Amino acid sequence: MLQKLSDLNHCSKDEFVTALANIFEHSPWVAEAAAGLRPFAGIGALFAAMTTAVDRAPDEARLKLINAHPDLANKTQRASGLTAESSAEQDSVGLDRLSDAEFDAFERANSAYRAKFGFPYIVCVRRHTRDSILRDFERRLPNDAKAEMRTSVAEICRIAALRLDQSVASEDRLPVHGRLSTHVLDTHSGKPAAGISIELTELSDLGASRVVARATTNSDGRTDQPLIGGRPVPIGRYELSFRVGDYFAGRDVPMSDPPFLDRIPLHFAVSDPEGHLHVPLLVTPWSYATYRGS
Amino acid sequence: MLQKLSDLNHCSKDEFVTALANIFEHSPWVAEAAAGLRPFAGIGALFAAMTTAVDRAPDEARLKLINAHPDLANKTQRASGLTAESSAEQDSVGLDRLSDAEFDAFERANSAYRAKFGFPYIVCVRRHTRDSILRDFERRLPNDAKAEMRTSVAEICRIAALRLDQSVASEDRLPVHGRLSTHVLDTHSGKPAAGISIELTELSDLGASRVVARATTNSDGRTDQPLIGGRPVPIGRYELSFRVGDYFAGRDVPMSDPPFLDRIPLHFAVSDPEGHLHVPLLVTPWSYATYRGS
Amino acid sequence: MLQKLSDLNHCSKDEFVTALANIFEHSPWVAEAAAGLRPFAGIGALFAAMTTAVDRAPDEARLKLINAHPDLANKTQRASGLTAESSAEQDSVGLDRLSDAEFDAFERANSAYRAKFGFPYIVCVRRHTRDSILRDFERRLPNDAKAEMRTSVAEICRIAALRLDQSVASEDRLPVHGRLSTHVLDTHSGKPAAGISIELTELSDLGASRVVARATTNSDGRTDQPLIGGRPVPIGRYELSFRVGDYFAGRDVPMSDPPFLDRIPLHFAVSDPEGHLHVPLLVTPWSYATYRGS
Amino acid sequence: MLQKLSDLNHCSKDEFVTALANIFEHSPWVAEAAAGLRPFAGIGALFAAMTTAVDRAPDEARLKLINAHPDLANKTQRASGLTAESSAEQDSVGLDRLSDAEFDAFERANSAYRAKFGFPYIVCVRRHTRDSILRDFERRLPNDAKAEMRTSVAEICRIAALRLDQSVASEDRLPVHGRLSTHVLDTHSGKPAAGISIELTELSDLGASRVVARATTNSDGRTDQPLIGGRPVPIGRYELSFRVGDYFAGRDVPMSDPPFLDRIPLHFAVSDPEGHLHVPLLVTPWSYATYRGS
Incomplete structure (x- = not known):
């Protein structure tokens, strides 16, 4: 699916519009408006042209753009068909696997929002966890319609940026990726801690927590890949868990029984989904420390 | 129920034996043996006299002492009656509120142990959690009968020490109490952290975790009472949890949203149930550290 | 020299005034004013009576009180005689052992101050180091005379409180003592670090640094006595130094050569001279941490 | 001076030998022996060929190689001329700026060594500080001549590796460079600490300490260049000093007066001169921590 920017710069207008028709949901007119401004020096310039087209469109067009979006986690709509993009996005945050309690909470949120504003609640789900979407909804519901139209368009642009990033290859990149990394330093031996099992769990108030990454530290005490990378790090609460008991036991370090520290x-x-969050662990069998690193 | 050592030193032999009849379960002969050695300079000397009597008794007497003890968590025995002491001890560790899975595990353990050795599995339950009792059982089952008789008598003496500590007032104390304490230091402001909600939970592999203490830090960043004190700190795994998000929010410290650190x-x-374990927390909104203190 | 408050409450007025004549330098009238208010419930009440007498005295009396004080570090006055109290106080901070550069700095400060205000610069030297006295002087020199009279009287009262604390025994205590303590925790072994040599040095910008305390940690990782206690902890900059290289070498802990951490x-x-400052060290051969504790 | 390996692979034998004549001090025969093995796939292969030639040479040749080296810090030899390489190496460690006490210590060491073994004491000075050279001497003096010949040849090879690294450009690199870096994390604000003045000082027991690097942290809390890099990090003791008082004062963080932490x-x-040593600082106005990082 990934197309080169240079190809998009030189193909026919029709091909250009077809390629980018769903960057803005069901709204090929945005791509059409941008087509005439080709060639683009980079993906940043292309994205700017598309968002400018949205900004300059009449209010009715923007409202129609908003209304072109599906409700979140709506089972009827899912059955009748979302764009492939919408479907993949909703699945990524687990909206296709909601518990009944979660599904009810989303339904209530959607209904209340639509009842008040007359258009669907829109949020860039790839930047969120289920809990943070529900909290975002609660914060936005008290707003007035004008503010919500602005917020909806801003979220639509965030959705568009992520879709464009996945559709178009360019030397420059849109700043849509974050990173979550860790590092384990064994301050008992003064060396990076290799071979420690790590598990990253997304915590949830409403539904079940779910493991989102597993890794083992390498010889530098880091993971070969970031725990989350190449995409936004969803806003939410997490548990990062380290099996240090096994690690020290394997090194014949004297410990109490049971070991004072285990998991x-x-x-x-x-x-900040687009930021780099580094959460290291400094550890001995009797102490540990962590901090928000960089 | 607490009797002064001086009274026990000067009462009749019968009164002495009656008072201490169940320090060793259903075995007043231990108190009888000690009675003749009165007066005792302290509770330590009294306890030593009683354990010496047990040590010097013939093997059959020791075996009978072992067999005088109930099975752990045995529902039939509970119905037919334990000594008040045994009942209170088993309740303290939650043996009266076992889940079905836990009850089954204890039943299997007891049966396997009794089948192999011919006498009941004995452990000083006040020094344990449910998980550590099951682990202790697993460790002891492979032993031979001689070793297990020794271990059983040692556990009986631990039980006796705790019963004696609760029965007799003396200026000296038996070393049967441990302590678990904490301290929260706010290294963002350089001061003790006051007003932080703390919860201590006993973790369990088999059954449900259960909260065993709640407290709020005072102006010195400590709790007014130790989290556990005046008794052994049961061997086991624990979670100590601190509500630092509320604390920093209440001090108008700039934080991310959601706060990087919350609970x-x-x-x-x-x-080491008789030791002093100090588990402090050094914390800012962006970092924390802990260690086994003293 | 220490007299019981109860004796002072019941002796003759003359004896009372003689005993407390120099609590306020060369100013027995303060004791005289307080004598009539006897008996005092405690040393706090006695001190309050004396400071109230100073507060209620006419301006001329307070100015005379100020002028009854010697210049700091004045060699001529030292030769001709200070009160024993003044002499001991000045010696305590090392004013009798100034380097030439320090002596010149004090002389300049005194002369400038006296030239501007017409009365001597007064500070409670027991609460200060040489450096902090010079900094205090620099801060106060720009003030107006009225503010400096107030500050001088406040410092005289601090001096008086310390003299009273050393002269009168009472069940209550004046809050004039601070404390500086430390604690070394070996997080490599999870235990207090015993036998570590500690040195406390007063740092100075102007003159030589000087060692003010030496100690060795006990089995609890603490020093038997506070590093500074039973007196104000002088305002100033300090180095606390720990010989951890020797400690870990003595425990056969694997280390680099030379050891990564030594002193x-x-x-x-x-x-805050009257506060309790706790400066602990958490240390492994490869890491350490400290914080302002309590 | 830097020559490409490809040029050395294809030039005449004479040119090759001339270019590498002093890689081993005054010993062009080593280059001669290697010349016939050209072409070399990399600088590693070239170095291996040269050291193999040394290893395979008769003992007399190796002794002559050892004797071709100057005494360390010998003023007479310095006047009469060292090779440019020797001179630059000795200057790098400060051997041209020794205090009288240091110079005497080096003289005593050299004389004692030469008196015992009959050949000069050789050490790769670029891997050392003055203190560590003297300590190395003390350790080696008790050895026997055979062991010292081996050690001397090993040191000569280390010297040669560094000379070769500076003389020959190749895609591969000899592992002769270490790195010393730092990182300051402000755990009060949860961000890297920018703009902190840092000073690295080489500590010395015998002579004066000397500042070897100064830097200011950038927006990532790091220094733009490693504190030491592109060369071995000399074995020795160091002080890394951070002006955190100025940093927090500049951010209007509430502090005590004087600030609890300043420098x-x-x-x-x-x-380990060829290793990467990372010494970070985690700091608030009231606490700090450091560790040997990686």
Whole structure:
């Protein structure tokens, strides 16, 4: 699906519009408006042209753009068909696997929102966890319609940026990716801690927590890949857990029985999906420390 | 129920034996043996006299002492009656509120142990959690009968020490109490953290975790009472949890949204029930550290 | 020299005034004013009576009180005689052992101050180091005379409180003592670090640094006595230094050659002479941490 | 001076030998022996060929190689002329700026060594500080001549590797460079600490300490260049000092007066000149921590 920017710069207008028709949901007119401004120096310039077209469109067009979006987690709509993009996005955050309690909460949110504003609640789900979507909804419901139209368009642009990033290859990149990484330093031996099992769990108030990454530290005490990378780090609360008991036992370090420290859970929240969040662990069998690193 | 040592030193032999008849379960002969050695300079001397009597008794007497003890968590025995002491001890560790899975595990353990050795599995339950009792059983089952008789008598003496500590007032104390304490230092402001909600939970592999203490830090960042004190700190795994998000929010400290740190869980194990275990927290909104203190 | 408050409450007025004549330098009238209010419930009440007498005295009396004080570090006055109290106080901060550069700095400060205000610069030297006295002087010199009279009287009262604390025994205590303590926790072994050599040095910008305390940690990782206690902790900058290389070498802990950590210096300032400042060290052969504790 | 390996692979034998004549001090025969093995796939292969030639040479040749080296810090030899390489190496460690006490210590060491073994004491000075050279001497003096010949040849090879690294450009690199880096994380604000003045000082028991690097942290809390890089990190003791008082004062963080923490000195030793040593600082106005990182 990934197309080269240079190809898009030189193909026919029809081909261009077809390629980018769903960057903005069901709204090929955005691509059409941008087509005439080709060639683009980079994906940043292409994205700017598309968002400018949205900004300059009349209010009715923007409202129609908003209304072109599906409700979140709506089973009827899912059955009747979303765009492939919408479907993949909703699945990524687990909206296709909601518990009944979660599904009810989303339904209530959607209905209340639509009842008040007359258009669907829109949020860029790839930047969120289920809990943070529900919290976002609660915060936005008290707003007035004008503010919500602005917020909806801003979220639509975030959705568009992520879709464009996945559709178009360019030397420059849109700043849509974040990173979550860790590092384990064994301050008992003064060396990186290799071979420690790590598990990253998304915590949830409403539904079940779910493991989102597993890894083992390498010889530098890091994971070969970031725990989350190449995409936004969803806003939400997480547990990062380290099996340090097994590690020290394997090194014949004297310990108490049971070991004072075994599985160490660190709980923290992500608030900036496009940022780099580094959560290291400094550890001995009797002490540990963590901090928001960079 | 608490009797002064001086009274016990000067009462009749019968009164003495009656008072201490169940320090060793259903075995007043131990008190009888000690009665003739009165007066005792302290509770330590009294306890030593009683354990010496047990040590010097013939093997059959010791075996009878072992057999005088009930099975752990045995529902039939509970119905037909334990000594008040045994009942209170088993309740303290939650043996009266076992889940079905836990009850089954205890039943299997008891049966296997009794089948192999011909006498009941005995452990000083006040020094244990449910998980550590099951682990202790697993460790002891492979032993030979001689070793298990020794271990059983040692556990009986631990039970006796705790019963004596609760029955007799003396200026000296038996070393049967441990302590679990904490301290929260706010290294963002350089001061003790006051008003932080703390919860101590006993973790369990088999059954449900259960909260065993709740407290709020005072102006010195400590709790007014130790989290556990005046008794052994049961061997087992614990979570100590601190509501630091509320604390910093209440002090108008700039934080991310959601706050990077909110509820901080520390997981650790207790291995020395009679020791003093201090588990402090050094914390800012962006970092924390803990260690086994003293 | 220490007299019981009860004796002072019941002796003759003359004896009372003689005993407390120099609590306020060369100013027995303060004791005289307080004598009539006897008996005092405690040393706090006695001190309050004396400071109230100073507060209610006419301006000329207070100015005379100020002028009854010697210049700091004045060699001529030292030769001709200070009160024993003044002499001991000045010696305590090392004013009798100034380097030439320090002596010149004090002389300049005194002369400038006296030239501007017409009365001597007064500060409660027991609460200060040489450096902090010079800094205090620099801060106060720009003030107007009225503010400086107030400040001088406040400092005279601080001097008086310390003299009274050393002269009168009472069940209550004046809050004039601070404390500086430390604690070394070996997080490599999870235990207090015993036998570590500690040195406390007063740092100076102007003159030579000087060692003010030496100690060795006991089995609890603490020093038997506070590093500074039973007196104000002088405002100033300090180095607390720990010989951790020797400690870990003595425990056969694997280390690099030369050891990564050997002598650890912690530099910190004291700002509250009457407070309790705790400066602990958490240390492994490869890491350490400190914080302002309580 | 830097020559491409490809040029050395294809030039005449004479040119090759001339270019590498002093890689081994005054010993062009080593280059001669290697010349016939051209072409070399990389600088590693070239170095291996040269050291193999040394290893396979008769003992007399190796002894002559050892004797071709100057005494360390010998003023007479310095006047009469060292090779440019020797001179630059000795200057790098400060051997041209020794205090009288240091010079005497080196003289005594050299004389004792030469008197015992009959050949000069040789050490790769670029891997050392003055203190570590003297300590190395003390350790080696008790050895026997055979062991010292081996050690001397090993040191000569280390010298040669560094000379070769500076003389020959190749895609591969000899593993002769270490790195010393730092990182300051402000755990009060949860961000890297930018704009902190840092000073690295080489500590010395015998002579004066000397500042070897100064830097200011950038927006990532790091220094733009490693504190030491592109060369071995000399074995020795160091102080890394951070001006955190100015940093927090500039951010209007509430502090005591004087500030509890102002200049923070970290003392540590380097033991592995070719390794990467990372010494970070985690700091608030009231606490700090450091560790040997990677």
